[in-house]
Amino acid sequence: MRDLLIALVLLGSVPVILMRPYVGFVMWFVISFMNPHHMAYGFITTMPVAMLIGGATLVGFVLFREPKRMPIDATTALIMGLMVWITVSTTASLKPDLAWSDWNRAVKLLGMTLLMIPLLTNRQRLQGVIWAIVISVDFYGVRGGLFTIITGGGGRVVGPDDTMLSDNNQLATALIMILPLLRYLQTQTQNRYVRMGLVIALGLTIVSVFGSFSRGALIGLAVMFLWMIRSSRHKTTILLAAVFGVGALTLVMPESWYARMNTIQTYQDDGSVTGRFDAWKYAFRLAVERPLTGGGFHAYADTAHFFALVPEAPVARAFHSIYFEAMGEHGFVGLGLFLGVIGAGLFTTAKLRKATRKDPQQAWAYELASMVQVSIVGYMVAGAFLELTFFDLFYAIVILPTLAVTVLQREREAAQEPTTRARKVPRFRPPRQIGAKPVRS
Known part of the structure; x- marks a missing residue:
């Protein structure tokens, strides 16, 4: 059934x-x-x-x-440039048999991201997409939070198999990015039952992040909450909720969780962390060797080249960082374009916040820009330890400010259009009467 x-x-x-x-x-x-x-x-x-x-x-x-229009701003232009450049870097890949499959996936997600812009032209469509993103990702946040509570933190929260969210660290990063959007939807919802459900979902999602046992996600969560406090109009409420919520949660987490988190301070003794340092060395040296194109997707799979550049490494490892992944696989040009997309997203949110701060009719756009900014910051911090350069969720979120600007422009144009006057029905004059002339006798 x-x-x-x-x-x-x-x-x-x-x-x-x-x-x-x-x-x-x-x-x-x-x-x-x-x-x-x-x-x-x-x-x-x-x-x-x-x-x-x-x-x-x-x-x-x-x-x-x-009618379909594609407004070009910094974000869309840089995404287009990134699509072109990963095509160039893939043609020069060290592992072309693996690289082209990743290229295919990346181009599809970037293309679908751009395709949204001409169609999501009003607030209802934009809200529908935001709801779809939040519900689809937070389904695993709510489920993971319940799992953590029931088991007392006895198992790690993971996502669906064979997906971008299957790993506990990747799922935790996605949940961190979704938390601000949950808050945004809460501010835009009038129904108190829906608002209550969003509050419960937000709490369970935070529990799920803790239950993932992800150290990078814990750091990202802390930075994200600090940025949320900075960006939100309800600073005291968010601060108190964070302090009491996190304080209560840490009291119930098992000893294994504390043992895992304590390794943040002793990272030099953690094999997985030192292995990432080796991968980051390889990414940098590979980019120096091939500054324009890098090694292409899956460059670390060329183990002979890995050990040639990092001979002290015991094993070849994946890059495990959005920054070093972009650098090693697509060179300094690719890294610059990727950082440009992040910077353009932050710039657009800041500009949108400034433009809509004092207009009550545009408060929704101000709140959206504020929460998207928090989400991007969470991605920047948590993604520093993960291979999520071409993560569907990041590009879906970073384009939201551009969509909001488009919606506001359409609303402004609609308000400026003159009202169509009713056409006057022409009055038909009666036929002209011609008087008869007298007949002369």
Whole structure:
């Protein structure tokens, strides 16, 4: 029954997407983050669902009669530049057999990110996509929080197998990025039951981050909360909730959790940490050797080259850092473009916050910009220890300020359009009467 329901929802959405392609992005994020087809056991598990949803969205985009405009700002221009550059670096990859599959995935996610801009032109569509992102990711946050409470922290919270969220560290980073959006939706929701549900989800998500046993996520969570306090209008409430919530949570976590977190101070004795240092050395030396293109996707898989550049390393390791991954795989140019996307996202949020700070009608855009900024900061900190340079969730979030600016521009244009005056119905004059001339006798 569950398999049939999942198949019905996923396949039944295709004709809707063809008529309303903006619905395709809702389903795209559901497929990308929640992976509902992986929860089934029947035929739907082997179907190329993502390809089907993505294809329907592209066809619907072409057929949709609504005017489409692609505003180019710093974020969109840099994403386009990044798409071009990873194509260049992949052609020069050290491991082309592995690199092209990663290139295919990266180009798809960047392309779908850009495709949202011409279609998400009003607040309702934008809110629908934000809800889809939050629900799809936080499904595992709520589930993980309940698991941590029930087991008393006896097991690590992980995501669905064979996905970007399968690893405990990756899932924890995604949950950190979602927390600010949960707060944003709470500020925009009038229904008190929905608001209460969002508060509960936010609390369980924090529990889930702790239950992941991720040290990088713990650091990212702390920095993110400090930035949230800086950015929010409700500083005291957030600070008190954080202090009491985290204080109560640390009291119930098991000794194994404390033992894991204490290794942050003794990182030099941790093999996984020292192994990352070796990988970071390789990334830097590889970028110096090939400054323009780097080694391409999966450059660390060339073990002979790894040991040639880092002979002191006991084993070849993945980069485990968004910054060193971008540097080693795509050179200093690729790193610059990637950092440019992050910087453009932060700049756009700051600009949007300044423009909407004093307008009550645009308070939603101010709150969105504030929380997206917090989310990006969380990604920057937690991602410093993970390979998530081409993470779907980051690009879905970093484009939200651009979408908000587009929506505000459309609303402003609509307000400035002159009201259409009713056309006057012409009055028909009666035919001119011609008087008869007298007849002369």
